[in-house]
Amino acid sequence: MQVLTISSVERNQFIDITREVKEAVRACGLCDGACLIYVPHTTCGVTINENADPDVPADMLAHLSAVVPRRADFRHGEGNSDAHIKSSLVGCSALVPVRGGAPVLGTWQAIFLCEFDGPRTRRVQIQCLAASEGRGA
Amino acid sequence: MQVLTISSVERNQFIDITREVKEAVRACGLCDGACLIYVPHTTCGVTINENADPDVPADMLAHLSAVVPRRADFRHGEGNSDAHIKSSLVGCSALVPVRGGAPVLGTWQAIFLCEFDGPRTRRVQIQCLAASEGRGA
Amino acid sequence: MQVLTISSVERNQFIDITREVKEAVRACGLCDGACLIYVPHTTCGVTINENADPDVPADMLAHLSAVVPRRADFRHGEGNSDAHIKSSLVGCSALVPVRGGAPVLGTWQAIFLCEFDGPRTRRVQIQCLAASEGRGA
Numbered sequence A, B, C: 001m002q003v004l005t006i007s008s009v010e011r012n013q014f015i016d017i018t019r020e021v022k023e024a025v026r027a028c029g030l031c032d033g034a035c036l037i038y039v040p041h042t043t044c045g046v047t048i049n050e051n052a053d054p055d056v057p058a059d060m061l062a063h064l065s066a067v068v069p070r071r072a073d074f075r076h077g078e079g080n081s082d083a084h085i086k087s088s089l090v091g092c093s094a095l096v097p098v099r100g101g102a103p104v105l106g107t108w109q110a111i112f113l114c115e116f117d118g119p120r121t122r123r124v125q126i127q128c129l130a131a132s133e134g135r136g137a
Helices: A018-028 A055-067 A081-090 B018-028 B055-067 B081-090 C018-028 C055-067 C081-090
Strands: A002-007 A013-016 A033-038 A044-050 A093-099 A109-115 A121-130 B002-007 B013-016 B033-038 B044-050 B093-099 B109-115 B121-130 C002-007 C013-016 C033-038 C044-050 C093-099 C109-115 C121-130
Touching (some): A002 A018, A018 A109, A033 C093, A044 A055, A044 A081, A044 B081, A055 A081, A055 B081, A081 A109, A081 B081, A081 C044, A081 C055, A093 B033, A093 B093, A121 B121, A121 C033, A121 C121, B002 B018, B013 B055, B018 B109, B018 B121, B044 B055, B044 B081, B044 C081, B055 B081, B055 C081, B081 B109, B081 C081, B093 C033, B093 C093, B109 B121, B121 C121, C002 C018, C013 C055, C018 C033, C018 C109, C018 C121, C055 C081, C081 C109, C109 C121
Antiparallel strands (some): A002 A121, A013 A109, A033 A093, A033 A121, B002 B121, B013 B109, B033 B093, B044 B109, C002 C121, C033 C093, C033 C121
């Protein structure tokens, strides 16, 4: 398992970590299987989406904050219940197929660390999983 | 890894791909482990839910469109930010346990390709992962 | 694959199953890889979030019910479309990295069974997946 260290600079921010994930998979030496990208935090997440136009992650962040506003009738005293909720909506991990030692991403897909309670320094755990060795694999 | 090709006919549509996934797992020859169902696209997703009553996916699609309307204060020029947001809420993959060469789905569970910006032709990547060979596996 | 049996007592309830998952992974004997926690149901889910302050899961449940109210313009006759929608938003599984026979969770992370249509008795399937044996694994 490899661990990336990523720092955010905004409270809400999508950070493209595609390049770092590809390097981690290459370092792992995995030929075929899948790559788990996992954040051990409860106020951020991981998602896969388009990063060709920066307006796409901007629209996603803005709409998420409309659906889950920072100030609502929350009880949690730390004032970041919105970040916990966004984390569970987006999820704290992604799993990407791997072939020939590289993640099989679509043309427009980028892997984002989703910061919802920054700025903070976050860890991202990368675990490579093995493909089955069936007759058709 | 196997690839399915699935065509949608509506802009928003849930397409049941359970049968195709089962066939892909059988072809893979995987005995035990898990099956990753992954779309390499940024305006569709994959989810697991009920398909016994077609009103369930219809209610899901309608409510998702209420939470993420097509027309909002979006900046992305292509006019499909709603589809990108829905994709990250639902997720672009599902992972299903496999035993004895078959996905272990619940009685009411079906695997859906979730089209949010159709009609389009989509690819679905199926990757079989190996179970660990621990003492209790 | 191991199966937990968990009973809920409320219609909407987050049940911390971290201890049970850790025991299942230990029983599996998996050294390195990942652990899939999967519910074979369509009106509940699995998520990972904070459980140090019980107000966090309480805020999450309350806000989910605000975004997906029980009574809306739904067609499904069983009256639980909200539960199906919440299930697909949160997801019916989680995948956690495993090192040295134990799930690698963050300090504040707990694994929750998310009940959205209880009280019911639910099954949770635990499947251990193998790490790749690459040069850097």
